[in-house]
Amino acid sequence: LLPDKEHNFLKYDDSFITDLNTPYDYESLMHYQPFSFNKNESIPTITAKIPEFDNIIGQRLDLSAIDLERLNRMYNCTSTHTFLDQCSFEFVNICGMIQGTRDDLDWVHQQSNATGQEDHTLSGRCRDAGYFMYFSTSSGKADEVAVLESRILYPKRTQQCLQFFYKITGSLSDKLIIWLKEDDGTGNIRKMRKIQTFQADNDYNWKIAHVTLNAQKKFRYLFQGLKGNPNSSSGGIAIDDVTLTEIPCPTAVWVIRNFSQILKNTSSDVIQSPRFYSPEGYGFGVSLYPHSRMSGYSRIAFHLCSGENDGVLEWPALNRQAVLTVLDQDPDVLKRMSSSKSFTTRQDHVSSDANGTLIWEKPSIVGKFDASCNCYRSVPWGWDNFISHSQMRRRSFLKNDDLIIFAEFNDLSHLYNTEVPVEPQQPAFMEGLILERQKRAAQDMEPIQDQLPYLPDPCNPNPCQNDGACVNVKGTASCRCPSGQAFFFTGDRCQSRQIHGDIVGMTVGGIAGTIVLTIVLISMMARR
Structure with missing residues (x-):
C-alpha cells in the first residue's frame, strides 16, 4: 500500500456502519478497484473471495441495483420522480x-x-x-x-x-x-x-x-x-x-451494428457518426475509436460539424455541455448501468498542433472536410477509457450486436449568468467546536481533538413515536410524522394522534343522522 493510505482498508463493525440489510455488492459504484492505492502495479491490493468478481469490482459505469436499493432505504424513498x-x-x-x-x-x-x-x-x-x-x-x-x-x-x-x-x-x-x-x-x-x-x-x-x-x-x-x-x-x-x-428524449441517437465484428478487427480505424443538430442549431457528431490507445478500451469523443445554421450562431461555442452515453439495453430501466460522461466547452480546449487553435471555433475554419457528411469536422474531444470491451460484453451494451450511443449538446450560459455566490454556513455543532478551539488556544491549553466523525447520532435510537421517521438536521433529531386516510400524527415526537377534519365531519353527521332516525322511528311506533 502507498504511505498514509492504510486507513482505506480499516474494518468497522455494525455499530459504526450499516449495510441497510442488503447483501455485499461487488458491483457497487463505491467499491474500490483491484489495484487501488497499490505500490506495485502488478500486485492487487483487493481480491474478491469469488474470483469471477475480480474484473467487476470498481466499476464506474453507474449506480448498481443494490446501490439504488440502499439509497431508497436510507432516504425512505418508495417512488421515482421520472x-x-x-x-x-x-x-x-x-x-x-x-x-x-x-x-x-x-x-x-x-x-x-x-x-x-x-x-x-x-x-x-x-x-x-x-x-x-x-x-x-x-x-x-x-x-x-x-x-x-x-x-x-x-x-x-x-x-x-x-x-x-x-x-x-x-x-x-x-x-x-x-x-x-x-x-x-x-x-x-x-x-x-x-x-x-x-x-x-x-x-x-x-x-x-x-x-x-x-x-x-x-x-x-x-x-x-x-x-x-x-x-x-x-x-x-x-x-x-x-x-x-418524464425526461427529455435524447437529441441524437447513433446505432453501430455488428459491433463485435468491428472489435475483432484490431486495425479498425475511427468511425464517424452522421451529423446531428442541437436544440440551438449547432451541428455535431461523435467519433468512435473501437480500439483506444488504452488496451481493452474504446475511445469515444465529441466534435462539432459545420452546418446550415453556422452563419447565425455564436462562435466560439463555449459554455455548452456535451453528454455522451453508451446505452445499457437492459429492459428494466431501473437496473440499467449505462456509461455516461460529459464535459463543458472551455477556452482552454485547444488543438495539439503548433498553433494551439481553439477547437470550438467555427468548424469550417478550424476543422477538416469529411465527404461522408459533406461537412467540416472539428478536432474530437473525449475519453480514451470511455468503456472497456469486457464491460460491453458483460452487460447488455451489445444486444443484437448493436452499440447504441446517445449524444447531447446544450447551452449552460444561463447557469453562469444567474449563479449567485453562497457563503457556506457552519453547522451549529461545528461552530461550537471552533469556539472551543479558539478559547483553548487563547488559554494556551492542549488543543481539542476533532471528534466530528464520532458525534452521536440523534436518531439512534429513533425518538419518534408512531412509526415517525427521524431525520438528522444539524445534529438535532427532527421527526417526520406519518399520515393515514383517517388519522395523522403531530408533535415534536409524533406523540399526538389527530383525526382528519372530513372524517370528524362524517362521524358527527352520521351520529346526528342516527339520532334523528331513532327519534322518528320511536315517534311512529308511539302513534301506533
Whole structure:
C-alpha cells in the first residue's frame, strides 16, 4: 500500500456502519478497484473471495441495483420522480395494456421462435424464449388496423419520453403509428392526438425509437399497426421493451451494428457518426475509436460539424455541455448501468498542433472536410477509457450486436449568468467546536481533538413515536410524522394522534343522522 493510505482498508463493525440489510455488492459504484492505492502495479491490493468478481469490482459505469436499493432505504424513498411505465411483455397480463375496441384485429402476445420471430428482451441469452407483441400484415385486407393501449397514466411533469424497440418485416407500406389519448376535461380519456408515424423499410432488425408525448392530464399511449399491402408482405410489425419516463428524449441517437465484428478487427480505424443538430442549431457528431490507445478500451469523443445554421450562431461555442452515453439495453430501466460522461466547452480546449487553435471555433475554419457528411469536422474531444470491451460484453451494451450511443449538446450560459455566490454556513455543532478551539488556544491549553466523525447520532435510537421517521438536521433529531386516510400524527415526537377534519365531519353527521332516525322511528311506533 502507498504511505498514509492504510486507513482505506480499516474494518468497522455494525455499530459504526450499516449495510441497510442488503447483501455485499461487488458491483457497487463505491467499491474500490483491484489495484487501488497499490505500490506495485502488478500486485492487487483487493481480491474478491469469488474470483469471477475480480474484473467487476470498481466499476464506474453507474449506480448498481443494490446501490439504488440502499439509497431508497436510507432516504425512505418508495417512488421515482421520472419513471412512469415499462413493459417487456414477458407475462400474459402484458403490463395492464388492453386491445383496442374499435379496431379490426388484435395484437398477438408472441413467443420467440426459430423462424425469425425473435424477442428483443432476451436476445442473445436464451433461444426460443421471451415474448413480444406482434401484428401480422401478411393476410387479410389492406388498411386493417390493430390498436394496443397502455394503462391509464398520471403525469407529474409536462414532458414524457416514450422509448421502445420495434421492427417491421412486412410490406413497405406497413406503418406503426403512435397516438396519445388524453382526458378531454370531463374525466374521460378520449381526446386523441397523433404523435408520430414509423414507416416500413428494408431493415428487418430491431430498431430503437423515441417519441416525445407532452401529456398534461391523465392519459394512455397507443400503438396502432396499419396494414399496407398483404400481397407483398411475409411478416408484420413487432414491438418490445417499452419504457416511459418524464425526461427529455435524447437529441441524437447513433446505432453501430455488428459491433463485435468491428472489435475483432484490431486495425479498425475511427468511425464517424452522421451529423446531428442541437436544440440551438449547432451541428455535431461523435467519433468512435473501437480500439483506444488504452488496451481493452474504446475511445469515444465529441466534435462539432459545420452546418446550415453556422452563419447565425455564436462562435466560439463555449459554455455548452456535451453528454455522451453508451446505452445499457437492459429492459428494466431501473437496473440499467449505462456509461455516461460529459464535459463543458472551455477556452482552454485547444488543438495539439503548433498553433494551439481553439477547437470550438467555427468548424469550417478550424476543422477538416469529411465527404461522408459533406461537412467540416472539428478536432474530437473525449475519453480514451470511455468503456472497456469486457464491460460491453458483460452487460447488455451489445444486444443484437448493436452499440447504441446517445449524444447531447446544450447551452449552460444561463447557469453562469444567474449563479449567485453562497457563503457556506457552519453547522451549529461545528461552530461550537471552533469556539472551543479558539478559547483553548487563547488559554494556551492542549488543543481539542476533532471528534466530528464520532458525534452521536440523534436518531439512534429513533425518538419518534408512531412509526415517525427521524431525520438528522444539524445534529438535532427532527421527526417526520406519518399520515393515514383517517388519522395523522403531530408533535415534536409524533406523540399526538389527530383525526382528519372530513372524517370528524362524517362521524358527527352520521351520529346526528342516527339520532334523528331513532327519534322518528320511536315517534311512529308511539302513534301506533
